[in-house]
Amino acid sequence: MAADQDIVIVGGGHNGLVAAAYLARAGRRVTLLERLDHVGGAAVSAHAFDGIDARLSRYSYLVSLLPRRIIDDLGARIRLARRRASSYTPDPATRGATGLLIGARNTFAAIGAGSDEARFTEFYRRAQLVTAAVWPTLLSPLSTRSAIRDRVLSSADPAAAAGWETLINTPIGRAIAESVHNDLVRGVIATDALIGTFAATDDPSLIQNICFLYHLIGGGTGDWDVPVGGMGAVTGALTAAASGFGAEIITGAEVYAISPDGDVRYRTQDGEHTVHGRHVLAGVTPAVLARLLGEPEPETAPGSQIKVNLMLERLPRLRDQWVGPEQAFAGTFHINETMRQLDTAYATAAAGELPDPLPCEVYCHSLTDPSILSEPLRSSGAHTLTVFGLHTPHRLLEDLDPDTKRIKLTAAALHSLNSVLAEPIQDVVMTDADGRPCVEAKTTGDLEDALGMTAGNIFHGALGWPFAEDDEDLDTPAKRWGVATGHDAILLCGSGARRGGAVSGIGGHNAAMAVLES
Known part of the structure; x- marks a missing residue:
C-alpha cells in the first residue's frame, strides 16, 4: 500500500526546496526525495581540496535571477553581495598588455575603443x-x-x-x-x-x-551577485525554510519509477518504497522524467562548458600595468572572447575540434566574499578562482575516456588563461595536504553523472522565451504557470520548467503556485 501525500517532489535541488517550502507553508503535506546524501543539486559548497579550509561553490557560483520576493516570502536567510567591478578583458592583440575595465572606472580608450x-x-x-x-x-x-x-x-x-x-x-x-x-x-x-x-x-x-x-x-x-557564504549557504537557507514549514526531506532516496497518476517508487538503504502524491513535482530534467515514466526521452540540447575551480596562494600578476589584479578579478574576467574568437571557437567545436584558444570567463568569489576562507587563508592572501570555459559541447572529445577528457579540457582552459597573464597560473596554485595542485574540474559528463543533468546542460535543456506565444494553449494552471507535462498530476519544478534555468527558484515557485490554483 502506497503512503499518501499531497505533494511528492522528486529532486532536492534549490527549486525543489523552494516548491517544498511554499507548499508546506500553505498547509500541504510534502515529501521531497533526493537521490544524493545531501540536498542542493548544483547549488552546493564543498571543501574541494584536502587540508584546505575553503568552501568552494562547486558547480553554480553567481546569483542574478533569484527574486527578492522568494527570499522574503520564505524568510530565507540569504545574503548577496555586489561585486566591485563589472568586468575586465585583457586585449589578446597585445597579449594582455592592455585591457578593457568596466565598472567604477572604464578604460575603453586603452584598447582604442574610446568611441x-x-x-x-x-x-x-x-x-x-x-x-x-x-x-x-x-x-x-x-x-x-x-x-x-x-x-x-x-x-x-x-x-x-x-x-x-x-x-x-x-x-x-x-x-x-x-x-x-x-x-x-x-x-x-x-x-x-x-x-x-x-x-x-x-x-x-x-x-x-x-x-x-x-x-x-x-x-x-542583469547584475550578477555573489552568495555570501557560497552556494551552500543558499541551499542551507532554503532547506531550513522548507523544513521549518513542515516539509519532509528524505535524502539517499533514489526514485526509479513514476506513474502518470502519481505513484513514486524509490529505494533507500531500508529497501524499496512507494509514496503517492496528488501532484508530483519533478525537479529532474525533462529527459530524466521521461525515463522515470517509461516514456521516450526528448532530445536534449547539449551542455557546453568546462568549470575549473582553483585555490591560489595569491592572485596572479597581469601584463597590464594600469589595472591591478584586485580590480581585474573583482568582476568577470574575460579571456580570448573577442567576437571573432567566439565565432571561430564555435565553428571549431562544431567541427569536432577543441578550440584554441578556448574562450573563458573567470570569477573570484573570495574578493567579494572572503567568508568562504578560514582566517589563516584570508590572512595569507589566498584566493579562490573559477575558470568557466565556453564552446565545449557535451559530445566534444567523446572518443576520450572521462578522465583524459577532463585533463585535456582543463589544460585548454588554463592555457587560455595563461595567454594573458604575466606568470603561469600554475605558479600560484596552492597544493593540498598530499602535495597535489588545488585544481578541480567539472565537465558536462561530470554534471550528467553526479547531478543527473542530461547532456551536462546546466539549464536542463534549451532555454525558452519567458513568455507564451500568442496562440499557445493556456487552459490549465500548469500551462499558465509554464510547468505542465503530458500528465495532469505531474509538473516540472526545476530548471526545465518555462522560465527555469540558473539559481532562481522561479521554477519551484511557479510549480507551487500551479498546484495551489488546482
Whole structure:
C-alpha cells in the first residue's frame, strides 16, 4: 500500500526546496526525495581540496535571477553581495598588455575603443527597457509575446522598440555588430549569449538571444551577485525554510519509477518504497522524467562548458600595468572572447575540434566574499578562482575516456588563461595536504553523472522565451504557470520548467503556485 501525500517532489535541488517550502507553508503535506546524501543539486559548497579550509561553490557560483520576493516570502536567510567591478578583458592583440575595465572606472580608450563607450552604454540602456518590463512577470502566470511587447513599448522612451527588436527579433551577433565597432567590445557583450549554450552569435534560431535575455534580466538590471557564504549557504537557507514549514526531506532516496497518476517508487538503504502524491513535482530534467515514466526521452540540447575551480596562494600578476589584479578579478574576467574568437571557437567545436584558444570567463568569489576562507587563508592572501570555459559541447572529445577528457579540457582552459597573464597560473596554485595542485574540474559528463543533468546542460535543456506565444494553449494552471507535462498530476519544478534555468527558484515557485490554483 502506497503512503499518501499531497505533494511528492522528486529532486532536492534549490527549486525543489523552494516548491517544498511554499507548499508546506500553505498547509500541504510534502515529501521531497533526493537521490544524493545531501540536498542542493548544483547549488552546493564543498571543501574541494584536502587540508584546505575553503568552501568552494562547486558547480553554480553567481546569483542574478533569484527574486527578492522568494527570499522574503520564505524568510530565507540569504545574503548577496555586489561585486566591485563589472568586468575586465585583457586585449589578446597585445597579449594582455592592455585591457578593457568596466565598472567604477572604464578604460575603453586603452584598447582604442574610446568611441564605443557611449555606444556600449546605449546598447545596455535599450536592453534594460526590455528586461525591466519582463522581470516583474516571471513570478506570475505566463504573459503572451504580444502582452510583453506592449509592456515594453508602453515606455515613453522611443528606444524601447529598438530594444525589443535587438533582443527578441534580431540575431544578437548582428545587433551587437551594428551597435559597437571594436571587436573586443563586441565580444564582451556577446559572451552572455553563449554561457552554457552552444550556438553561434548569428544563429537564426535565436537560442543565443534567449540565453542573452536571461543573463540580462535578473532584477531587471542583469547584475550578477555573489552568495555570501557560497552556494551552500543558499541551499542551507532554503532547506531550513522548507523544513521549518513542515516539509519532509528524505535524502539517499533514489526514485526509479513514476506513474502518470502519481505513484513514486524509490529505494533507500531500508529497501524499496512507494509514496503517492496528488501532484508530483519533478525537479529532474525533462529527459530524466521521461525515463522515470517509461516514456521516450526528448532530445536534449547539449551542455557546453568546462568549470575549473582553483585555490591560489595569491592572485596572479597581469601584463597590464594600469589595472591591478584586485580590480581585474573583482568582476568577470574575460579571456580570448573577442567576437571573432567566439565565432571561430564555435565553428571549431562544431567541427569536432577543441578550440584554441578556448574562450573563458573567470570569477573570484573570495574578493567579494572572503567568508568562504578560514582566517589563516584570508590572512595569507589566498584566493579562490573559477575558470568557466565556453564552446565545449557535451559530445566534444567523446572518443576520450572521462578522465583524459577532463585533463585535456582543463589544460585548454588554463592555457587560455595563461595567454594573458604575466606568470603561469600554475605558479600560484596552492597544493593540498598530499602535495597535489588545488585544481578541480567539472565537465558536462561530470554534471550528467553526479547531478543527473542530461547532456551536462546546466539549464536542463534549451532555454525558452519567458513568455507564451500568442496562440499557445493556456487552459490549465500548469500551462499558465509554464510547468505542465503530458500528465495532469505531474509538473516540472526545476530548471526545465518555462522560465527555469540558473539559481532562481522561479521554477519551484511557479510549480507551487500551479498546484495551489488546482
